[in-house]
Amino acid sequence: MRRTPLKTKAPRRTKAQSRYFKYHPRCRVCGKPACDVHHISGNRQDDSDENLESLCWEHHRGDRSVHTIGIIRFCEWFMLTKDLKWQKVYDKAVGKIEFNRQMEELKGEHDT
Ligand SMILES: [Zn+2]
Numbered sequence: 001m002r003r004t005p006l007k008t009k010a011p012r013r014t015k016a017q018s019r020y021f022k023y024h025p026r027c028r029v030c031g032k033p034a035c036d037v038h039h040i041s042g043n044r045q046d047d048s049d050e051n052l053e054s055l056c057w058e059h060h061r062g063d064r065s066v067h068t069i070g071i072i073r074f075c076e077w078f079m080l081t082k083d084l085k086w087q088k089v090y091d092k093a094v095g096k097i098e099f100n101r102q103m104e105e106l107k108g109e110h111d112t
Pocket residue numbers: 027028029030031032055056057058059
């Protein structure tokens with residue numbers, strides 16, 4: 001069983017993250033009070049506004065979160081595929097899968 005870490009200490013935030021959080025205090029997905037600032041690209045060194053997104057626990061680390069279901073499903077489920085900030089990362093993730101699929105197909109052709 002998993003314990004819900006409701007009372008854990010607030011995560012350390014950089015200045016840029018705190019500032020972003022101050023102006024975006026609500027979850028991008030559901031509008032509830034957010035508790036985390038997520039790095040959209042996965043690059044935790046990149047604290048630019050375009051790479052940060054406020055998310056609540058459920059949508060950041062919970063069962064329906066970007067870290068649990070992955071960027072592609074997350075964007076599709078919550079209609080972020082056309083969101084300016086998420087689209088780039090989504091397209092890249094989808095592109096990577098498509099690239100791998102094509103590589104597999106090419107390999108298959110050579111095997112026959
Ligand atoms: Zn949420």
